[in-house]
Amino acid sequence: MRIFTKAILLVLLASFLVTSCSRKKDKFINRNFHAVTAEFNALYNGYNALEQGRNNLNEAYFDNYWEVLPIERMQVFEEIVLPGQSKNDNFTRAEEKATKAIQKHSMNIDGKEKNPQIDEAYLLLGKARYFDQRFIPALEAFNYILYKYPASDKINQAKVWREKTNIRLDNNELAIKNLKRLLKQESLEGQDLADATSILAQAYLNTKSIDTAITQLEIASNATKSNDERGRYRFIQGQLYNELGYKDSANIAFDKVIELNRKTPRIYLITAHLEKIKNFDYENGNKLEATELLTELEENRENRPFLDKIYHQIGTFHLNNSSDSLAVAYYNKSLRTNSVDKFLKAKNYEILGDMNFDASLYAEAGKYYDSTMSNLVLNSKPYRVIKRKRDNLEDVIYYEAIAKTNDSILDLINLSEPERIAYFESFVEDLKAKAEEEKEKQEAAERNSGLATVNNTIGGQGPRIGAPNQSAVFYFYNPTTVAYGKNEFIKIWGDRTLEDDWRWSSKGISGVIDNTANSTDNLIASASDEEKFDPQFYISKIPSTEKEIDSISKDRNYAYYQLGLIYKEKFKEYGLAKRKLQNLLKSNPEERLILPSKYNLYRIYELLGENDEATIAKNEIVSKYPNSRYATILNNPDLVSDKDENSPESLYEALYLLHENQEYAEVISKSEDYINRFDGEPIVPKFELLKATALGRLNGYEAYSKAINYLAITYANTLEGKQAQNIETNLLPKLASTDFVAESDSISNHYKVVFQFKNSEPEKIAEFQKTLDTVLKNIKYYKLSSSKDVYNKDISFVIVHGLKTGTVARTFDQLLTKEDKKKIKTPYFVVTSTNYQIIQIHKNLDAYLNLNNN
Structure with a gap:
């Protein structure tokens, strides 16, 4: 009997389950069965996964307290996520659970949803996609709730999340419009009001409406049930007041964060204290009270994770109080905390670099700027600013190192x-x-x-599997x-x-x-x-030969001269410049450095207001060097401009025109003269580069290579020297080959017809080219032109351009009329553009002609 009863009960229970599992019947049992199953199975597990994913996001996200914090702690990545991919498995799991709830428990009967948990499932689906940064699919899920479930108790939440998604898609104006309408039409309370107003504040921040954002954050701070959120909103309020310049209002907002004490994350509490210190009035404020507060923050054991920020702010406090040594000590303490805040480390290094720069310790400043750049994002704006500072120090560090090294060696040489x-x-x-x-x-x-x-094997435990033998x-x-x-x-x-x-x-x-x-x-x-x-x-190891000692002394003197110019022109450190140039003149310098050093000293005396010394320096230049350019400038200051015909700039421009006219021999000769005349001045590397180019065009690859190498070594820290280094590294190896290219292998489809002339017959060359131009105009079907190229000091070429096939080029004389053939009787050879370039680079015309290609 009992067995029969149990069997009947089992059949009835099975029938009940089968009946209640149907999603097509609008019955009380069916609705509640699917609602309960969806809520306490799929949705419960889905929300657990969502919360775990959010916690992982928060743990991985680091707020940048150097800028206004975002309302929501969420790092948005730029990488594109393909369909089926996810950045976080927890959000994938949450989405799967929401989808499962919709697919297995939705009761869409006669166009109406009978399961009250399905709107919750769509809300979970949208949130999972939102946090997985798939904002378009998330927007679809929230819009579906608004369209399909207008009477849902989650409708306001769906509206808020839709606008959060719009803001992530940069639809800030649309989000503001929709949120304002929501707040006007609905009487939101509690967390719903806090969520709506906080995200509205973010939209206003994105559109630079700071005042309105502060108002919305005030509403959100009062409405939220989370002290974590309240602390964040109050802190952001303080930051925004600071941006507007309202320090008193900012301090009130920070005080509200401090009042929360342990109810809010400690990072907000500590940073609120430090932000108040940043707003400290160093003229009228109570410095003793501020010092005690900073000391208390430093000594509190709970604040150890934040010592990097605390030490930095203490250093800034001492720096503003002119206690430089204490400031340096605390900035170094901040650096020794192994902070994960790279911008904070960069800030510490930058401040220390600036302090050394202001103290004229440029080599030390350069080291700090190097460390600053290593902690900044490559090619970001702050990086580029520091890089410009660092580049300006390149020369002074280089020459200071030379001066220091050679001074030390000379001191040893002079010892008994x-x-x-x-x-x-x-x-x-x-x-x-x-x-x-x-x-x-x-x-x-x-x-x-x-x-x-020993400790690793104590207790009889052997080494780990896969670990080395300890x-x-x-x-x-x-x-x-x-x-x-x-x-x-x-x-x-x-x-x-x-x-x-x-x-x-x-x-x-x-x-x-x-x-x-x-x-x-x-x-x-x-x-x-x-x-x-x-x-x-x-x-x-101390140098003993006169040649070695002279070389060391010359390098040291030249470094002194360059440092004098750099301190005078670039950094306006006239005292330092004066000392360098005076030390130079006491060091028995070469004759070429004496006059420009005295002239620059005269200018420095004028700038420093040392009129007696300036008069003495001027009289000495005028009396001892009456025919010099400097004496002319001193005697006629109103008549001589920086661009007079004897200025280095004017002479360089004239020389460049000669180079353009292929007068290379004259360019080389005059460059050498100007290099000696203006030795030590910034324009000398320009003359050296022009000379190197002229040498290459006139004498070929070997001469050019030597000149470029000399320029790269001698003027390594100038723009021209760096350009020479780039040429030596990247260009010269490509030009080194002297092998000619066969016509079939040539990438060029251009040919040149070349006529040779001696440079000793310039009139003959000019007359021939004039005749050739006339003849070329008479040739039909081809658009040809001519030019003149210098080959070396003895030979020049007159070249015909515009021929694209070797056959036509080699029968160039066949293109001429009978009358024109009588005018053009000079022999010629034909060469591809590629091989012509090789001939000009390596000056190997004879080798080419011996190939019997013509």
């Missing part, structure tokens, strides 16, 4: 033998002390390595010894690029370096253990 011995004995003692210290460090590292190995203690398996080795390498060799022959000193060290320290380190690294601690080893 006992003084040298005493100096290097002290130097060797320091080396021994450092070596002993490094030895102790290495022994400590080895001990730690051994301890780490008992072997291989160097690269221990992070302590690896770090020690890296530091030692950089200390000895510097930060060198991984490449062949990295050890050669010519490879240099990346970044800005101290040349003196670098050369000393290289010397120590190349010495044996016995030599390293022998004073005589170092004494033997």
